[in-house]
Amino acid sequence: MWDALPDAARSIVKELIIHGPQSRTALARTLHLSTGSLTRLTKPLVDAGLLVEGEVVHDPVNGRPTRPLDVAAAEHRFLGLKLTGDRVHAVVTDLRAGVIAGRDEPITDHSPEAVCRQARGLLDALAVGPPVGAGITLGGNNRASAGVGGERLVDAPYLGWEQVELKPLMERALGVPCAVENDVAALAHQHHWFGPGRGLRDFALVTIGAGIGYALIVHDHLVAASEADLGMFAHLVLRSGGPMCPEGHRGCAAAYLSSGSIEAAAALGLRREVGYDEVLRLAAAGDQVCLTLVREAAHALGRLIALVATVSMVKTVVLAGEGVELARLAKDDLDRALAADRRDVPGSVNVVVEADDFREWARGGAVVAIQSFVTGSD
Numbered sequence: 001m002w003d004a005l006p007d008a009a010r011s012i013v014k015e016l017i018i019h020g021p022q023s024r025t026a027l028a029r030t031l032h033l034s035t036g037s038l039t040r041l042t043k044p045l046v047d048a049g050l051l052v053e054g055e056v057v058h059d060p061v062n063g064r065p066t067r068p069l070d071v072a073a074a075e076h077r078f079l080g081l082k083l084t085g086d087r088v089h090a091v092v093t094d095l096r097a098g099v100i101a102g103r104d105e106p107i108t109d110h111s112p113e114a115v116c117r118q119a120r121g122l123l124d125a126l127a128v129g130p131p132v133g134a135g136i137t138l139g140g141n142n143r144a145s146a147g148v149g150g151e152r153l154v155d156a157p158y159l160g161w162e163q164v165e166l167k168p169l170m171e172r173a174l175g176v177p178c179a180v181e182n183d184v185a186a187l188a189h190q191h192h193w194f195g196p197g198r199g200l201r202d203f204a205l206v207t208i209g210a211g212i213g214y215a216l217i218v219h220d221h222l223v224a225a226s227e228a229d230l231g232m233f234a235h236l237v238l239r240s241g242g243p244m245c246p247e248g249h250r251g252c253a254a255a256y257l258s259s260g261s262i263e264a265a266a267a268l269g270l271r272r273e274v275g276y277d278e279v280l281r282l283a284a285a286g287d288q289v290c291l292t293l294v295r296e297a298a299h300a301l302g303r304l305i306a307l308v309a310t311v312s313m314v315k316t317v318v319l320a321g322e323g324v325e326l327a328r329l330a331k332d333d334l335d336r337a338l339a340a341d342r343r344d345v346p347g348s349v350n351v352v353v354e355a356d357d358f359r360e361w362a363r364g365g366a367v368v369a370i371q372s373f374v375t376g377s378d
Contacts, residue, residue: 005376008033009041013050013071014374017096018193021054021070042069049075071095077133078373079174080366081119082183082358083107085158088115090122091359092131092368098195101126102359112164116173123174133176135368136166137183137361139211140227154180155227179372184230186364188215188222191318193367196352202314206305207321208257216312234258238303256300259323265293280325298330302337309342311350320354327353 005013016022022030028038045051046069053067073095082089087170089104103122107115123131138156153163170178171251181189188205191197197205201220207213212234216223234254235247242251245261259276266279269289274282282290303319319327327334334351342348354360 001352006041008037008206009045010375012038012041012069013045016051016069016071017073017370018198020067023057023066023068025066026321027069027328036162036308073136076373077128077131078366078369079123079131079176079363080364080369081113081122081134081136081137082361082365083136083156083159088118088122090119090126091357091361091362091366092123092126092128093363093370095370097190097363097367097370099359099363101128102362104358104362107159110160112166112169114243115159116166116169119170120173129357131174131176131369133369133373134170134178135186135365135370135372136170136178136180137186137368138180138275139183177369177372178367181365181368182227182230183361183364184213184215185222186368187213187320187361188217188364189368189371190360190364191320191354192217192220192222193371196318196354197316200316203311203316203318204308204312204314205318205320206301206308208301208319208323208326209321210259212253213321214308216314218312218314236307238307240298242300253300256297257304257323262293262297262323262326266290269293276323280329283326284329294326295330295333297326298333299337301327302334302339303341305334305349305351306338306341315348316350318352318354320360322356322358324353324356 008013012027015027024035024038028035042051046053049072051069052072054070054119056065058065076095077100078093079095080091084120087104087106091102092100094100103126106123107118138168139158140155152165154166155162156164167178167180170248184205191205197203202218205215214230214233234284235245235249235252236248237251238253238256239251242259242264243255244250245252245255249255262279263274263276266274279290279293283294308317338349338351
């Protein structure tokens with residue numbers, strides 16, 4: 001039935017998924033529909049079990065008794081996959097991206113066919129029944145002119161993939177419709193529908209960790225960008241003459257903020273190998289080498305956020321990724337740098353720091369599948 005839904009009916013379902021149960025009067029007003037049109041569009045959805053009616057309440061608009069409409073969220077399940085260079089992360093969610101089950105495991109064979117078989121094995125191991133659809137997210141080639149999900153063939157250098165037809169391979173392995181998307185773009189979609197970007201027409205997402213990512217939502221739509229465009233973001237120069245990144249740029253975002261750069265600088269100061277999490281723990285304990293690095297990174301992050309907000313003119317910037325703890329650890333340094341580059345205008349940018357939970361990347365894949373299912377897009 002979903003395939004035959006008119007756009008107006010899909011808009012109703014989308015509104016209920018994102019904002020929760022609503023009266024017919026409220027829905028009609030939000031979507032600029034007459035009550036007659038709304039009734040005509042929703043009746044077959046209720047009859048088919050796609051929408052459900054809640055208990056009788058009094059309509060806050062007109063005071064009359066009404067039964068709010070909602071989606072049958074628990075009846076529809078979606079698989080989200082995040083592929084890294086060494087692991088597959090999987091979650092199964094309901095129609096509102098609530099996680100029902102999750103699992104991850106190391107990649108033992110990097111061939112595309114083997115990774116797809118491993119994804120099928122993870123789905124079977126989660127034992128939640130067949131999903132409606134699946135979303136696969138991964139980082140791409142940061143020098144490619146097309147985006148992951150933007151073309152039929154996918155490059156993923158860290159997996160050793162070139163020109164791989166990932167979508168049909170995954171569809172054959174999983175037996176359900178699949179969508180493939182850049183991992184940062186998928187995370188932005190997740191935050192837009194179900195996270196701190198819900199209800200906002202415009203916001204930016206910045207991710208920090210092994211890489212530096214960026215996505216921009218403007219007028220309720222993700223701004224399309226090639227992998228090459230996204231790769232340039234990590235190398236924006238924040239301070240000329242600063243530390244050098246692996247590509248030879250001095251003072252760029254990656255030189256200050258990528259976990260690899262922070263680990264290398266800490267190893268030099270401590271005269272031993274050290275991991276990113278340990279750097280943060282030592283900084284929190286007052287170690288001067290690590291604390292100095294974290295404070296410098298937070299200052300650079302504040303400047304990067306100010307640059308994003310000034311150029312894009314968004315008022316909210318969401319921080320996510322496995323490296324976001326430094327934004328909490330050295331919040332004062334971040335705030336000072338942000339304020340200085342925003343001409344000390346108080347409250348000019350709302351910075352939302354998300355939890356460091358790698359499962360959120362896989363959840364972004366599920367959201368891409370949910371969006372494809374609800375909107376009818378590929």
